[in-house]
Amino acid sequence: MHTKTILITGAARGIGRGCAEYFLERGWNVAAMDISEISESDRLAVFRGDVSREDDAAAAVKFALERFGRLDALINNAGLAQPSYGPPETLPLEQWNRVIAVNLTGVFLMSRQAAPALRAARGAIINIASTRALMSEPNSEAYAASKGGVVALTHALALSLGPEVRVNCISPGWVETTPDAQRSEADRRQHPAGRIGVPRDIAAAAEYLIGAEFVTGQNLVVDGGMTKKMIYV
Numbered sequence: 651m652h653t654k655t656i657l658i659t660g661a662a663r664g665i666g667r668g669c670a671e672y673f674l675e676r677g678w679n680v681a682a683m684d685i686s687e688i689s690e691s692d693r694l695a696v697f698r699g700d701v702s703r704e705d706d707a708a709a710a711v712k713f714a715l716e717r718f719g720r721l722d723a724l725i726n727n728a729g730l731a732q733p734s735y736g737p738p739e740t741l742p743l744e745q746w747n748r749v750i751a752v753n754l755t756g757v758f759l760m761s762r763q764a765a766p767a768l769r770a771a772r773g774a775i776i777n778i779a780s781t782r783a784l785m786s787e788p789n790s791e792a793y794a795a796s797k798g799g800v801v802a803l804t805h806a807l808a809l810s811l812g813p814e815v816r817v818n819c820i821s822p823g824w825v826e827t828t829p830d831a832q833r834s835e836a837d838r839r840q841h842p843a844g845r846i847g848v849p850r851d852i853a854a855a856a857e858y859l860i861g862a863e864f865v866t867g868q869n870l871v872v873d874g875g876m877t878k879k880m881i882y883v
Contacts, residue, residue, distance in 0.1 A: 653693075655679040655718040656860075657710065659701050659760060660728030662686040664827035665778060668849020669725055669856060670694065676857070681714035681721075683728070701728045701756030707763045714767075721767040723860050726757040727778040729796070738791050746792045753796035754803065761807055761817070769814040774860045777804050777819035778852070781873050784821065797821075801869050808867030816866035818859045822852050823873025842875030
């Protein structure tokens with residue numbers, strides 16, 4: 651039986667790193683793509699590149715195939731975190747364009763470059779969106795638009811690439827990516843699940859979607875129940 655291979659973008663830290671560690675523990679080969687340095691190991695191969703550049707996207711897929719001989723899954727995780735650039739009236743157009751390029755266009759470029767190999771493997775694509783695709787804070791227009799686009803792109807790709815390739819997305823809520831961060835009891839209690847999320851929660855959801863053969867085109871919200879909570883002031 652061949653060892654399965656997964657390509658994960660934005661794998662140097664946070665959710666991407668958590669996914670890489672999770673799938674390595676489960677015996678997968680991992681091709682990790684990031685603009686930052688990552689230490690390699692026997693089953694972890696690293697490609698430095700920018701998902702918003704089509705030549706980098708093509709090279710990353712080629713690299714994974716040359717290193718491991720197959721590609722069974724893609725996690726499109728790379729993205730710019732939610733910064734505040736101020737109100738929409740003063741949002742610099744170059745900042746808007748950069749967020750859209752990385753968070754949305756990058757998902758499209760990686761998916762279409764990986765599609766032939768994933769078709770051959772009858773594999774899966776998991777896109778990392780955000781609960782900010784469904785709800786917002788002030789001055790987050792670029793981020794919200796990019797993640798809303800990821801949700802829509804997911805169901806479009808699911809129809810275009812199916813039935814050989816299933817495409818789903820995950821919308822994380824509050825995920826603590828800093829291991830030593832000190833959070834208050836109130837932070838934990840406000841989640842119906844009783845705690846803040848961690849990267850392994852998202853990795854486990856990705857594992858489920860990769861194996862769920864009758865699930866495609868869906869957005870799985872993993873937020874400890876926060877988007878279902880009614881809040882009155």
